[in-house]
Amino acid sequence: MKTKNIRKVAILGAGVMGAQIAAHFANAGIPALLFDLAAKEGPKNGIVNKALAGLKKLKPAPLGDSAVLSLIEPANYQDDLEKLKQADLIIEAVAERMDIKKSVYDMVEDYINQDAIFATNTSGLSINELATVLPASLQSKFCGVHFFNPPRYMHLVEIIPTNNTDDKVVSDLETVLTTVVGKGVVIAKDTPNFIANRIGVFSIVSTMHHGAEFGIPFETIDALTGTLIGRPKSATFRTADVVGLDTLAHTINTMKNGLPDDPWHAHFEQPVWMKALIDKGALGQKTRAGVYMKKGRDILVLDTDKGEYRAQNAALDPRVVEIMKKGKPQDRLTELHALTDSPQAQFLWSIFRDLFHYCATQLEHIADTARDIDFAIRWGFGYGQGPFETWQASGWNRIVSMIVDDIDAGKTMASSPMPSWVMKVDGAHGAEGSYSAAEDSFKPRSTAAVYQRQLFPDRLISEQAHYGETIFEDDDIRVWHQGDEIAIASFKTKKHIIAEGVLKGLRKAVSIAEKDYKGLIVWQTEEPFTLGANLAPAAMAISAGQVDAVEQSVDFFQQTSQTLRFSSVPTIMATRGMALGGGCEFSMSATSVVAAFETYIGLVEAGVGLLPAGGGLKEIARRTAKESFGKDLYPMLEHYFKKVAMAAVAGSALEAKQIGFLKPCTEIVFNPNEILYVAKAKVKYLHDKGYTAPANEQNIRVAGEPAIANMEMMLANMIEGNMISEHDYEIAKRIAIVMAGGFVDSDSLVTEQYLLDLERKYFMELIQMPKTLARIEHTLTTGKPLRN
The missing domain is CATH 3.40.50.720 (NAD(P)-binding Rossmann-like Domain)
Structure with missing residues (x-):
């Protein structure tokens, strides 16, 4: 191509x-x-x-x-x-x-x-x-x-x-x-609002219509139409505020003016409350008031009866929550439909029903296949599933008969009959492709060369991913291949946390790759890459007085990073999304990284009261020595120190290069579905040019005591200005000591293992401090950092 x-x-x-x-x-x-x-x-x-x-x-x-x-x-x-x-x-x-x-x-x-x-x-x-x-x-x-x-x-x-x-x-x-x-x-076909806005804005119009019909307040509608039903947490009205009520009104008017023959045409009107807000310039987030308005720390919501803002009170019917959270996907809509004494259940059934009715009717006019509608809504509006997928997951034929009954009973927004094609198929997506109403056939995906780069593209409900042939698998990790002599390791832990089993599995993966494969790629089947190490066992062990066991596990982590670094075949991290803590350290240690542009990488251990001890600080000292050859080490060291002490996370792979978490030679790939393809190309290139493992460096020049003194002075000023806490000072001081190579003379030469020993020593000091344990516990419990 x-x-x-x-x-x-x-x-x-x-x-x-x-x-x-x-x-x-x-x-x-x-x-x-x-x-x-x-x-x-x-x-x-x-x-x-x-x-x-x-x-x-x-x-x-x-x-x-x-x-x-x-x-x-x-x-x-x-x-x-x-x-x-x-x-x-x-x-x-x-x-x-x-x-x-x-x-x-x-x-x-x-x-x-x-x-x-x-x-x-x-x-x-x-x-x-x-x-x-x-x-x-x-x-x-x-x-x-x-x-x-x-x-x-x-x-x-x-x-x-x-x-x-x-x-x-x-x-x-x-x-x-x-x-x-x-x-x-x-x-898309050249019809008003094309595909995503045509369907997405119809869905908003329908939600506003049924919300009013069932008398459900805005904040309750948002609680019902967000993550509860697999849509973005901004749901309906928060989304409208973010997009701008004037922009939403424009897209509704485009449909009103451009679609006079649409059976739903009568509904393409702005509600009275929306027109009133636009007339007075309350357009949403950009004007600081729309459906919602922030007042101090509170977010108030519009009361349409009184025309003023009030406190939110989103009271959800517990039966609806139970159905959506615990019910089987194939039964949820049927159960909502059957809950006739719940306005919220009837509201949700109604918005799904009318969305399906609309999509089925308009498919032949606006899109080549049902695939295009589902991907447009997933990618453009952030739905977890497209409308046809949701319908199919709920039992296609059963839903068809329920919608037909509602059309006959005059309950739907439009009285037009269901198009005949929906009765002829068992779903919009099948093994042979997705349904095209215009051609009355199922059409496969595009075979264009560009899509051959996506080894595992976004999947529809009818599609299964076959992740190659398993080489080795346990509860924490799977190592596999696709018949091209390249081993791939994928973590199975929640959020791809680096548990002890992941460390053991990675070492085993390297050993297998060295014996039988051209290289090893670490790639996850979905985001994030990893949220870092699992701190819970270490914190519990410290509380139980098992200090030596924790030190041994830190050493095991460090040696796993070194295993990736010194492998006799190339090791490639294929990152996307969050790559935090140990994920960043693996990336710094491995042969190379192929990073999706939206990779958010950083050494964040300071946030939980620790310092990076999986080889990250050793790598910073090593890189600083290499990149400052013949020059003063301190300026680059100070740059890194600020980033690590503040637990900075790069906002993109580009920024990660600028910070130095990723090497200048890192490949950045803009389509996240292409990173595995490019990572494989990188392995082949490195293998074909005769890859040899790097040497374990014995003469790393470090900045020593003068650099530690400079960084401590900076910290003293920050504590004086109330910018950091005393515990922040203790953490950052130890980060400075490790990065500078300890209390040695400036320009002293040290080994990699010496730096790893320093990392481990000061990590162990920090993890035994009560304030660090409080930070870890708070983060594990709430998911948020504690400032103490």
């Missing part, structure tokens, strides 16, 4: 979306031109400069590392249109108005390189209609693209071809969006 070479992108429009799309291409190392109108006063690029400054302040952060901002070049339509010719991909992201978009096309059409792809970022306008103003030369390279906000974090991007878009343009764009910026791509 040859990925289209995108040397530069141009984004037209420096609004919130345009600037963030430019930022994400910059995260991927692709230079971006960010265009907007020339400012009437001050510097010509003032509008873009202001947008770029805003990127540094936005939360969640659009930039993986602030340094990538230098890849975005400000531009304006008055002076810089010639520069557009440099762009291989141009994405227009101006306001959601047909007239504004068309006026931009008039300005830029003569400056678009003949090999470039030209796309409009829109959440629902007609792409074919937008294309009418383009000259014939641009028709084949033009299509719609819909990034979800925030573009860095939302996995979904919809591509919407026009009737004239060249197939190669679509496949090139699909490849770039999937591999280069790591997205989940769905190809």
